[in-house]
Amino acid sequence: MDIDTPADLNWKEYMVDRLDAGVILVDRELRVLFWNHFMVMHTGRGAEQVVGKNLLEQFPELPQRWLKRKVEGVFVLKNQAFSSWEQRPYLFKLAHNRPMTGGVDAMYQDLSFMPVLDMGGQVMAVCVSLKDVTDAAIYAMQLKEARATLEKEKTEQQSLIKKLEQAQSQLLQSEKMAAIGQLAAGVAHEINNPVGFIKSNVTSMKKYAHDMVKLLDTYIDSEPQLQPDSKQLEQIKQIKDEIDFEYLVEDIDSLIEETIEGVDRVSKIVKDLKDFSHVDQGEWDYEDLHHCLDSTLNVAWNELKYKAEIVKDYGDLPQVYCMGSQINQVFLNMLVNAAHAIANRGTISITTRHQGHHVGISITDNGKGMDEEQQRRVFEPFFTTKPVGKGTGLGMSLSYGIIEKHHGKINLQSAPGEGTTFTIVLPVEGPARQEDKD
Amino acid sequence: MNKQQEFSEDQRDCLQEICNIAMGQAADSLARLLERFITLSVPAIRFISSDNLDAELNQLIGASTVSAVRQGFFSAHGDQGLRGESIIVFSETDLAGLAELTALEDEPANEMEEEELLLDIANVLCGACLNGIAAQLEQELGYSAPSMIGVNIPLRTLVNHRQVTWDQALSIKIGYSLESHSFQCDMLLLLPTSSVDELKRILDLFLED
Ligand SMILES: Nc1ncnc2c1ncn2[C@@H]1O[C@H](COP(=O)(O)OP(=O)(O)O)[C@@H](O)[C@H]1O
Ligand SMILES: [Mg+2]
Numbered sequence: 019m020d021i022d023t024p025a026d027l028n029w030k031e032y033m034v035d036r037l038d039a040g041v042i043l044v045d046r047e048l049r050v051l052f053w054n055h056f057m058v059m060h061t062g063r064g065a066e067q068v069v070g071k072n073l074l075e076q077f078p079e080l081p082q083r084w085l086k087r088k089v090e091g092v093f094v095l096k097n098q099a100f101s102s103w104e105q106r107p108y109l110f111k112l113a114h115n116r117p118m119t120g121g122v123d124a125m126y127q128d129l130s131f132m133p134v135l136d137m138g139g140q141v142m143a144v145c146v147s148l149k150d151v152t153d154a155a156i157y158a159m160q161l162k163e164a165r166a167t168l169e170k171e172k173t174e175q176q177s178l179i180k181k182l183e184q185a186q187s188q189l190l191q192s193e194k195m196a197a198i199g200q201l202a203a204g205v206a207h208e209i210n211n212p213v214g215f216i217k218s219n220v221t222s223m224k225k226y227a228h229d230m231v232k233l234l235d236t237y238i239d240s241e242p243q244l245q246p247d248s249k250q251l252e253q254i255k256q257i258k259d260e261i262d263f264e265y266l267v268e269d270i271d272s273l274i275e276e277t278i279e280g281v282d283r284v285s286k287i288v289k290d291l292k293d294f295s296h297v298d299q300g301e302w303d304y305e306d307l308h309h310c311l312d313s314t315l316n317v318a319w320n321e322l323k324y325k326a327e328i329v330k331d332y333g334d335l336p337q338v339y340c341m342g343s344q345i346n347q348v349f350l351n352m353l354v355n356a357a358h359a360i361a362n363r364g365t366i367s368i369t370t371r372h373q374g375h376h377v378g379i380s381i382t383d384n385g386k387g388m389d390e391e392q393q394r395r396v397f398e399p400f401f402t403t404k405p406v407g408k409g410t411g412l413g414m415s416l417s418y419g420i421i422e423k424h425h426g427k428i429n430l431q432s433a434p435g436e437g438t439t440f441t442i443v444l445p446v447e448g449p450a451r452q453e454d455k456d
Numbered sequence: 457m458n459k460q461q462e463f464s465e466d467q468r469d470c471l472q473e474i475c476n477i478a479m480g481q482a483a484d485s486l487a488r489l490l491e492r493f494i495t496l497s498v499p500a501i502r503f504i505s506s507d508n509l510d511a512e513l514n515q516l517i518g519a520s521t522v523s524a525v526r527q528g529f530f531s532a533h534g535d536q537g538l539r540g541e542s543i544i545v546f547s548e549t550d551l552a553g554l555a556e557l558t559a560l561e562d563e564p565a566n567e568m569e570e571e572e573l574l575l576d577i578a579n580v581l582c583g584a585c586l587n588g589i590a591a592q593l594e595q596e597l598g599y600s601a602p603s604m605i606g607v608n609i610p611l612r613t614l615v616n617h618r619q620v621t622w623d624q625a626l627s628i629k630i631g632y633s634l635e636s637h638s639f640q641c642d643m644l645l646l647l648p649t650s651s652v653d654e655l656k657r658i659l660d661l662f663l664e665d
Contacts, residue, residue: 088576090489091489094485094488094489095485095486095489095580095583095584095587096587097580097583097584097587098579098583098598099576099579099580099583100575100599100601100602101572102575102601102603104568104571104603104604105568105569105571105572105575106568106572128601130601
């Protein structure tokens with residue numbers, strides 16, 4: 019017989035001793051009354067070392083308060099108590115059975131605390147049984163982990179799907195915008211023709227009117243040669259009064275001037291619209307950025323005029339190698355954002371500077387500004403603080419992409435309640451040529 | 457559909473009386489263990505059917521979000537004996553109150569300890585009552601380890617309808633509350649019809665004495 023097996027065990031006791039589970043008997047003070055072979059093997063402490071001693075003194079690392087309460091509960095209620103690995107992986111920190119395959123730090127245990135009654139029905143001891151559930155626990159944990167991963171992937175997929183949907187509707191939207199742009203370019207072209215001949219006709223008319231007035235003046239000069247009180251003179255006077263001749267002659271000039279001015283404005287807007295909705299999108303060329311800014315201002319005028327006074331501070335800029343229509347797009351986004359940020363009426367300043375190989379364009383508004391979180395997220399696609407229909411959250415993210423393509427930078431300064439400045443820095447020679455210099 | 461289960465008047469009175477006495481004893485031993493007075497409601501005995509389980513649970517519990525623990529219990533005689541489950545439903549789980557209830561001074565630090573507390577309390581409440589009932593009927597009960605149904609789950613997910621294999625069950629509901637704490641929990645002792653016949657037999661034996 020093993021040296022670990024006390025010699026005075028009968029066969030029933032011997033069976034309990036050899037059970038493939040830990041069996042410990044303790045009294046109310048947690049003195050150990052029985053300590054089976056399983057415990058000996060796994061703790062390395064023989065029964066003769068432990069029996070008769072206080073369990074907590076022998077194993078000071080055990081959760082003292084918890085264990086006392088558990089055993090006391092069994093004594094008072096005469097009721098079995100339990101502990102599961104799920105909440106408490108182990109009571110005794112024992113080596114596990116997976117030194118090679120691993121996966122856990124100790125043997126996982128399910129415990130039960132059984133009251134042992136004396137003849138009088140009083141609890142005299144508590145039998146603690148300890149089951150090794152390491153393998154089941156590992157399996158359960160892996161399952162749980164797998165489920166959590168699946169769950170996480172599912173939510174990620176859902177948010178991706180949502181983003182895709184948004185992107186798709188955004189694509190539709192930009193498709194629509196592109197179509198409108200094309201249409202606008204087409205319409206602009208169509209308008210250009212009549213505007214052209216209106217202008218040339220009005221210019222001719224101006225000359226004709228001049229000539230006619232010259233002729234009339236000559237007639238008027240010859241009026242004194244008519245018989246005074248003659249019927250003709252009477253008639254002339256009557257008609258002059260009727261048509262307010264003096265005023266008419268004066269007004270005809272300014273009418274025609276105004277008309278020419280109007281036609282000029284129409285043709286300028288049409289031209290800007292054409293520039294802006296460039297069908298030749300994505301063409302690299304040297305552009306006059308001031309011209310770009312002005313034509314963008316013109317296009318956005320409707321959005322801006324009630325919101326802000328525009329203050330321009332243009333420096334001396336060289337021509338910049340860029341994609342004009344795309345840079346226009348960036349200016350437009352920033353100007354519209356600035357106008358949106360202004361609640362009632364404010365100022366939008368546009369400053370341009372040239373320094374070395376770079377130019378800087380700043381657009382400053384004195385609108386509501388952005389807090390830190392907003393500043394961090396402005397360039398994020400779909401980030402918007404505007405109500406549905408007004409904001410898509412794409413403007414700044416697109417702008418960022420465009421400026422990046424130009425090897426430029428967008429800097430941002432903002433304070434809530436005070437306003438915002440976006441500064442675009444572009445290499446004068448565009449991305450490709452700039453690299454040679456750097 | 458099975459015929460409607462019912463007790464005879466004698467059986468019902470007897471069971472009610474046994475439960476009342478068991479509750480008294482349970483309250484007593486719990487008070488000793490926890491050094492605090494626990495109020496137990498008079499056990500409410502009724503039959504419930506699985507057809508309208510949701511409505512039944514609503515009526516029994518009332519709260520819509522709960523934390524719950526289940527535990528199986530069984531007498532001797534294998535599946536001829538009494539086999540049931542108790543479901544302990546915590547509807548107003550004030551953890552500070554719970555920690556005190558189990559004489560733990562510190563509040564549970566993490567989710568696992570919180571669950572362990574719920575399991576312990578469920579085991580204690582359940583054992584205290586069932587042991588009292590079993591002792592009077594001269595039966596011996598064994599218990600399975602309690603396990604979590606869930607923490608803060610909707611009441612209607614308490615029982616998985618697809619797993620229910622019974623039509624009718626006996627339900628004994630006991631409410632617990634702790635003086636001076638917002639702690640409220642209900643214990644449902646549930647016996648399927650097959651065990652009810654055994655219970656009736658035991659009650660009849662008891663009545664003969
Ligand atoms: N000049 C500005 N002042 C204050 N907030 C701004 C300004 N420009 C951008 N923002 C903030 O950044 C967000 C994203 O802008 P943008 O990408 O253009 O999308 P959208 O204008 O469609 O909301 C805006 O909703 C706004 O909250
Ligand atoms: Mg915008």
